[in-house]
Amino acid sequence: MGSKGFRPMVFLALLALASAAQLDDANPFLVGGVPAAMGQFPAQVAVHIGTTSFCGGSILNQNHVLTAASCVLDANNNLVAANTVTVRAGVLLIDANAPALAVQRIFPHQQYNPWTLENDIAVLRMLNNFNFPLLPQPNMAPAEMNHHIVRLGATCHVVGWNWQQGGPNVALQVLPVLFADREACNAVHNGVLRDSMACTSYQQPQGTQGVCAANRGGGMYCDNLLTGVISFGFGCGQNNSMTVHTQTRYYNHWIQQQFIRTDTPVAGPTPLPGLGGTGQGGDASSFSLSLAAALFAAVCALFLN
Numbered sequence: 027m028g029s030k031g032f033r034p035m036v037f038l039a040l041l042a043l044a045s046a047a048q049l050d051d052a053n054p055f056l057v058g059g060v061p062a063a064m065g066q067f068p069a070q071v072a073v074h075i076g077t078t079s080f081c082g083g084s085i086l087n088q089n090h091v092l093t094a095a096s097c098v099l100d101a102n103n104n105l106v107a108a109n110t111v112t113v114r115a116g117v118l119l120i121d122a123n124a125p126a127l128a129v130q131r132i133f134p135h136q137q138y139n140p141w142t143l144e145n146d147i148a149v150l151r152m153l154n155n156f157n158f159p160l161l162p163q164p165n166m167a168p169a170e171m172n173h174h175i176v177r178l179g180a181t182c183h184v185v186g187w188n189w190q191q192g193g194p195n196v197a198l199q200v201l202p203v204l205f206a207d208r209e210a211c212n213a214v215h216n217g218v219l220r221d222s223m224a225c226t227s228y229q230q231p232q233g234t235q236g237v238c239a240a241n242r243g244g245g246m247y248c249d250n251l252l253t254g255v256i257s258f259g260f261g262c263g264q265n266n267s268m269t270v271h272t273q274t275r276y277y278n279h280w281i282q283q284q285f286i287r288t289d290t291p292v293a294g295p296t297p298l299p300g301l302g303g304t305g306q307g308g309d310a311s312s313f314s315l316s317l318a319a320a321l322f323a324a325v326c327a328l329f330l331n
Contacts, residue, residue, distance in 0.1 A: 056186040057263030058235030059199030069169035070185045070245055072114040073097060075106055082186050082244020084169045084252055090285060091150040093243035094255050095138040098148050103140055107293035108132050115156060116166035118197045120187050128153040132291060133284045144220045146257040147272045149284040172251035173275050180205040182226060182248040184256060186241030202229055211268040215259060222276040224254055225268040236261035237269045246271045
C-alpha cells in the first residue's frame with residue numbers, strides 16, 4: 027500500500043488518541059448558544075461518569091437514556107461500572123441541588139469502533155423509572171425520534187451545559203447549527219465519515235460558536251425530533267470544524283432491542299475491533315487502546331517516511 031493509503035489510517039489512530047484525551051481534559055463549554063427555555067428540550071439529561079467526566083444524554087422512555095458509547099468506555103476501551111454513572115434530569119441548571127439518579131446497566135453498541143468512532147451510541151438503563159409530569163415541566167419527557175432524512179442546509183439545534191467541575195454553572199444552552207454537506211465534512215475529517223454519521227456546521231462568523239467535548243452524547247434536534255447523538259469534531263468556539271453526530275434513524279431497531287435485554291454487561295476490558303467478542307464488557311483486550319493507537323501511528327509513520 028502506498029503512502030496515500032496510510033494517511034487515513036494514521037489520522038484514525040490519532041483521532042482515537044485525541045478523542046480519549048478530550049474525555050479526560052475537555053474544554054467544557056458549548057460556545058455561542060442561548061439559554062434553553064423550560065420544557066424546550068425536556069429529554070436532555072446530564073450524564074456524570076465518576077466525579078470528573080461529563081456527557082449529555084437523551085431520555086428514551088421511562089427508564090432508558092441514549093448517549094454516546096465513547097462516554098461510557100474509557101481510553102483503554104474499558105466499560106465503566108454502572109454504579110459510577112449518574113444522570114440528572116428535569117433541570118436547566120446542574121448544581122448540588124439537582125438529584126442524581128442511579129444507572130443500573132450500560133449497553134454500548136457491540137460494534138462500536140474506538141478507532142473510527144463508528145456506532146458511537148449507547149443506552150443506559152436506570153435503576154428507577156423517571157417520574158414524568160403531565161406536561162414537560164419541569165423539563166422532563168422522552169424524546170421524539172426522527173426517522174427521516176434531513177435536508178441539506180436545514181437548521182437544527184444542539185443542546186448542552188457549560189459544565190465545569192468546581193466552577194460556576196450556566197443553564198442549559200441551545201445552539202442553532204446547519205445540517206452540513208457530507209463531502210465537505212468528510213474532507214474536514216480526512217475521509218472517516220460513515221453512512222450512519224451526519225455533520226453540522228455553524229451559522230455565525232469564525233470564533234463565535236462551537237460544540238465542545240463535554241457535550242458529547244447529547245442530542246442534536248431537527249424539527250424538534252432527536253436526530254443525532256453528538257460524537258466528535260469539537261470546534262469549541264473556533265468554528266474550525268464540523269461536528270459529527272451518530273444518526274439515530276440508523277439505530278432505531280438496535281435501540282428497541284436494548285429495552286428488552288436481560289443481561290448485565292460487566293465493567294472492564296472490551297475487545298478491540300477485529301479481536302473478537304461482543305464488545306459488551308467482560309472480555310479482556312489483548313492490549314490497551316491508547317498503546318495500540320500509538321504503536322499503529324508509529325508504524326504507519328515509518329511507512330510514510
